Amino acid sequence: MSADVNPGGATPRTTLADVARAAGVSPTSASFVLSGRGRQMRISPEAEDRVRQAASDLHYRPNSISVSLRKGITHTIGFVSDTVATTPHAGTLIKGALEAARERGSLLLIGETEGDPELERRLIQAMHDRRADAVILASMYTRKVSVPKALLGMPAVLLNALPRRQAGISSVIPDELAAGRDAAGVLLRAGFRDGIHLIGAGPGRNQRPPHSVAAVERLAGISEVMTAAGITWAGAYGCLEWEPADGYRAVEALLATGRPKALICFNDRLALGAYQALSHRGLQVPADVSVVSFDDDPIASWLKPQLTTLALPHYELGRRAIDVLFADGDRPRAPGEAALHRVPMPLRQRASVAG
């Protein structure tokens, strides 16, 4: 209707040239003043004041696009993951990265591959085209991935993932091995020497979810500590998936033949299933059976009794990825020496272990 409706919607924004004009100086001078180098560039205090005043009067904000083009740095980090949504609270990975990035003045440009390698390639390409300063390639559960070549030419880091073949790229993963040791340690300290059953993984290749780094390392840690203590587990029930129903089935099968004293569940969803199976048989946690688990999924603290578990440090993992990228500079560093960063998994001691 009215003639001043701008169909593009955006009021033409004020530019540096506008500010310079209003202050009666050249754009060059205005730029110097606003970048804080006025004194150094011998702009008189009077001129400085006029520029600052004009900038504030006109609500001047520099156009980041233009700055990026000129300086070659975008203060943007690409975050490419297989999936943010499927894994319930893995969004915390993003949150950690987001906050760490923001503290360094950067924002995250996110993309999701759904596990499709072609889409992954295109997304990394898109990040590159937009001149993201660096790229984080994240997986929502720890696994080995093949590193797209495009990542090797730019600052990049693997988050919650390991390179399938040795590549010049750093990784940030949870310290599953130590977590395995700690899980076993909790039971040992509580005095358990026998009747310990593993729910979720066993030594065999087909006794665990494929590609799961967690299964292998958690088991290794458990095994290491138990062996050192001179004891062995009474049984190990492997599952190809780690959902509540799998835990239920495993414990039901177990209860059909014997009476466990303690369970190490390979994640909290399995533990939920285990609780259900135990309760179905009228067994109490921890009076009859103790349970220790991994992940610290929200349900761990919703269960009754609350579950003792080794927490996946999602938030901290996200932060570390950014830290690794920025190393010790104010901008992401080139692909240097690759390193493997293991983030500790804290023990959440709650009420599911007797003692």
Added chain:
Amino acid sequence: MSADVNPGGATPRTTLADVARAAGVSPTSASFVLSGRGRQMRISPEAEDRVRQAASDLHYRPNSISVSLRKGITHTIGFVSDTVATTPHAGTLIKGALEAARERGSLLLIGETEGDPELERRLIQAMHDRRADAVILASMYTRKVSVPKALLGMPAVLLNALPRRQAGISSVIPDELAAGRDAAGVLLRAGFRDGIHLIGAGPGRNQRPPHSVAAVERLAGISEVMTAAGITWAGAYGCLEWEPADGYRAVEALLATGRPKALICFNDRLALGAYQALSHRGLQVPADVSVVSFDDDPIASWLKPQLTTLALPHYELGRRAIDVLFADGDRPRAPGEAALHRVPMPLRQRASVAG
């Protein structure tokens, strides 16, 4: 060490000028060809071929930053939310938006405010500075928000949120009212006429979590249907929070004085607590008590028996936000007439209601 180590890490990328030079034409011609307007601009087929060949040989990719500066469009949408992480699977909101955006060739630039209005302001400012084509202001649970003025000057939409004061901005929210009707309908169809208790909210102002739109609308929907059927609820137990412990307490209190036939829990976490309290008293779902709930949190299908619930359509909400922004164009439209979009909450009929 070696002289060719580029400390910035990035190989200088090939530009349009490089391609033009290799093809023996001007950058102008190269641009015409690569933008598909070669024929229209009367570039000879031979020249076209040379340009395309050169572009492919040199692995040319246009610099998006430069294109954005020139065209004033960034193919980037800002996604500003209070928190992605705290609410367990609300990441699906992002996922929906992400996929819909990608289908339109855009990526999401994300930021999180942690509920801090100043940070929110700064983030929106940052999105604006980067010339995001539009901004989505998302809340992880449906509530009324005060709309930052900066949003009104650009294409924007509220996701899972309503403007506190009437503002010229569209909203996308779940249809909580209809969901309330459906929840009551499920019980009515199953033949319940009395003994229906509400867990989580009641008619009083202090009988529900503050600022929760869901509480008000779900209750209104329930009330509407029950009134129409000529029945009323046997009791309503309001809670200021909707965690499992609250549900447990409520149902425990309820069982101390009577025997409900059916529960409408205002979310799945309350329902989890209700299950625990029922089980503690030796009552079976649904044989003794039926339960219907809201949200379709992952736990809804982990519980035994699986919970009948009205799903929050997170994914669809995210998609709709993008759809609303793009309306019927290839780029976000100016802030036009504000509309309220209600996305249906599908019924997940499972095993917690006797039938």
Added chain:
DNA sequence: CAAGGATGCTAAATCGTATTAGCTAGGCTG
């Protein structure tokens, strides 16, 4: 064969900023 139109290009301006390389006027020195 001159006028006019199509053909096949390219030069130059533009987007908004940062930065390098001057340029001018005044003061000081010798």
Added chain:
DNA sequence: CAGCCTAGCTAATACGATTTAGCATCCTTG
């Protein structure tokens, strides 16, 4: 008073594309 330094600026260029305007040729056509 010539020469040099300093203070206080600005012109010009670059970043990497897109787009408008225009410039030669060659081919028709009356």
